[in-house]
Amino acid sequence: MKKALALLLAVLMLATLLAGCGGNTNPETPAADTSAADGEPAAINFDEEPYEVSIQFVGLFEENKNIANVEAALSAITKEKINCTVDIVPVFIGDLPTTTSLGVAGDEKLDIVVAGLTSPLDTMVNNEILLPLDDLLETRGQGVKAVTEHVAAAQKINGVTYAVSGYPYAAMSGGFVYNKTLADQFGIDMHDGMTAEELTAAAAKCAENGVYFTTFGSSSQLNYKFLWGGDYFGTGGAFGGILNPAESTTVVNVFDSQEYRDYWKMIKSWNDAGYLPADQLTDTTSVQEYFSQQHIFGTSTAFTPNQIAVWLNPNFETGIIRTGEPSISTAGAVEFMLGIAANCKRPDKAMDLINLIYTDADVANLLQYGVEGTDYAPVEGTENVITYDGTENADHNSYYASFVHYGDPTMLKIVAPLTDSFYDELKAFENEAKYSQTFGYTFDGTPFSAEAGAIGSLLEQYLPALNAGQVADVDAAVDELVAALNAAGMQDAIDANQAALDAWLAENK
């Protein structure tokens, strides 16, 4: 009897095991007959029941009280134009990677997903989270194709498009955002193209006045905005980088370069002179908090024509300078993208909506800023400038997109203090930027995932102290780091990367 019970239990266990875990053995294949094979633009079927397209809306802790009204306003337009309704799905940025991957694994309803923001495009493609988009773009996405044309190369992995750039104006340069009120008070002249010496002199003046110049926190990121313009491969440059990608195509271990050593020596001299807080490495206060509380003078940041908007503070005037030439790199173009989930039931409708977002100013503005009057108000005397002040959205709780950009930036309204001249500035900045020679190239690091893990851990170990300038001897610390990186196989990955890049260049030039 006991034996029989045990057997029964074992059978039961096995059965539940298979039932419980086999839920995804046969993921429903997405409707395949959605694109016309001959490349002709496909017509919208208005006879069927409108399909509800879900779209991820990534934020921090915003409440988004007005989201239902935004959805209703959007759906009214989309029903008429492409016969679908819109479901905006707010996702906390920290949960984005797991929400998306587990959603696909569990075959939950997902249509338009955000790519690039927290998981690099190639990782998502390797994990088979995204659908290939080329056929859909051809048949239903001509509008979005036109807007993202000049960054199209960066949207591809192995020649296949998997996502479209959410912000196709990809030019960026190094920058330094600073407290203009303090600069005027201390008599510091901040101007575009400041050299290391000039910045150091400014730092000294801040120290005389009892304000830290900047802080780096405990960061292991390859976050050298002072050294802008490099092209980095793998997470944190684990597979090497090119320091001057407009001119060079040689992949090097950036940590071993003279530029980095010089940069770290400058930071160390700042730290030794007391321009940086002494407890950077253990202090968890963010740079943003330091800046808004006026404990630091400024911080390095990527420069784009609208970057200053992120740093505004009601208590003082903010300024921003460019410290380098603008460039367009693959990394910049793929930072924020829209893709279609691999388990999407109606990729055709998802693409219809993406296309509409890039071609219809009303849809893009609704999605980006919400409903006029409730979520924002136009600034009088301007064409396209809006403000949150004085609306229900002043505290960003009504409808606020903190991490997402939808549609063609030249169609979107802009938030004060940007002015109507922003669009021209944006285009001029984009035209001025140099393309990196490797634009569109991505290195498939899958064979080196073991190395990437080991390298990632080493970077976590050595970089924070170097970045904060808190090492006894920069050269000794860098030598130690480089030796450890080589022992972890970084050079093998760089060599493979160089070989793949050379092959790519031969094919694409």
Add this chain to the structure above:
Amino acid sequence: MKQDKKKKRNFKQWIPFYLMGLPGLIYLFINNYLPLAGLQIAFKNFSYTKGMWDSPWVGFKNFKFLFRTADSWIMIRNTLCYNIAWIILSAIVGVTAAILINEVVGKLKKKFYMTAILLPYLMSMVVIAYLVYAYLSPTAGLFTKWLERLTGTAPAFYQESKWWPFILTFVNQWRNLGFGMILYMSTILGIDPSLYEAATLDGATRWQQHKNITIPLLIPTVVMLLILSLGQVFRSDFGLFYQVPMNQGSLYGVTQTIDTYVYRALLKNNDVGMSSAASFVQSVVGFLFIVGANKIVSKLDKSSALF
């Protein structure tokens, strides 16, 4: 035949108890047995679309990253040494504390001490990390400033690794003492008081009573806890090794364990297969340790063994 019948009756008699055990069994099954199927992920190139069963096999590729770094040896050494040292230490400290608390006269006092000792066990590691930081911070730490007053200089605790084996041991013992102590105390309370009475009549001192009655009777509990904790010997308290040293790179030599390495290595790479591989190794080593330790114990004293 007669015996068979007796067996059947016996079994029937036990049915209510089996039923009572059923919810627990179901819980164990769902929580501890169902996920066993996931062990295969360690040997697969996991794809979210294909799912667990259809992802392609890749052999031992996922395990490579654990041994790809020159620090493999350091993290394995740290994990094993800290664990073994702490298992022994916590048995000694826990038994001592249990006996001492048991000696406290007065119910209120006893409860007060027990609560005070148990309290840290209920605190989150993040809170503990900041408590430690309040003492050791380079700019405003209580202990750092005190040392500075006394000796003129204070070590930079968050940059010198030599202090951390002691700091971590202290924090670990301070935090976990309460839990072990309660387990030992419950055993002590279960000891037949007549034994002590007899000992007192024979003129045994307090110390002799503990040496000859309390400690020998505690041994089975100590052994059981020892065997159980050996199963965790390849794992480490992530919060303790990551949060408490404030994730300082210069301390990795003594704070890097398998868990923190896996976290740091995969933090940005998000590789399910590789993290499963690490967890697989930890489970297998833990299993071997438990079975091995149990075997040794059952050789020495069959009644103390778990199975």
